[in-house]
Amino acid sequence: MFGKLFKKKEEVIDVSLTAPVSGEVVALEEVPDPVFSEKMMGDGVAIKPANGEVVSPVNGEIIQVFPTKHAVGIRAENGAEILIHIGLETVSLDGEGFTSYVKEGDQVKQGDKLIHFDMDIVHEKAKSTVTPIIITNTDDMRNIEAKTIKQVTAGQDEILQVTK
Template identity: 45%
Template sequence: MLKKLFKQKEVNTDLMAPLTGKAIPLDQVPDQVFSQKMMGDGVAIEPTDKQVVSPIDGEVADVFKTKHAISLKTDGGAEILVHMGLETVELDGKGFDIQVENGQKVKKGDPLATFDLNTVAAEGYKTVTPIILLNGEDFAMSNVASEQDVEFGKDILFHIEKK
């Protein structure tokens, strides 16, 4: 009975695809910040659909005021960044419709945002979306999806384990 009361949070988890499209290795992203893993390791998706969903069970840590990125924290403490497009901070929210707020609890597959691929591309920006494990010093990634089609809320991008 006491074990149930003081149940430890699940630390290891599978990170689901937050978008539908093609998973590509981070080193193929045409932006040095991501390809050189300056923000952390991860994978990117070349999206084919505008819907962005939560890849984890956890909490919305930060919705960037320019609406181009959302950071999340798993119940076990892993921090994830979903960065919609490249250099899209310069769009100042144009093409993005955020459906969550800071501190909101989310489950895998819950809607986070819509990302107007046509608007972003028409403005001259790439829609490739990096999904980054921000605190890789504390967590490890394994079974990373690469060079394959993924469907949001259905396919696993990678597994996260506490180091």
């Protein structure tokens, strides 16, 4: 009778990440930056964006929005910490061409708009528009599986399955 009343809340173990940007999926090892390609920050995938809209890949909490708005960190319901890094060497743009729609502490749902960036500015002034999506606390996760999909639509197509 009291079993349901005192039952522990079930912990979320698996989380599916949908693409935060539309475009072509690229293996992390192919990203032209050793910090990402050698997985120094963690495991994940990258996407060559087709447009400048970035949405949340999961339900979770915004844990960081970089002052330059070129990257955002999200903690998923299973504790996975996700970094979406828009372009390569974009920190040097000092926010030019980036608009953030979220701030630290915000709760987001999968598909919510996070950031907009001007593709032309990033293409012209940064090393690349390729956008890594990294699980920065990879060591805390049991498994990170990249899906075999080449073209993705933001907020719709699954790119990673993360198991705690």
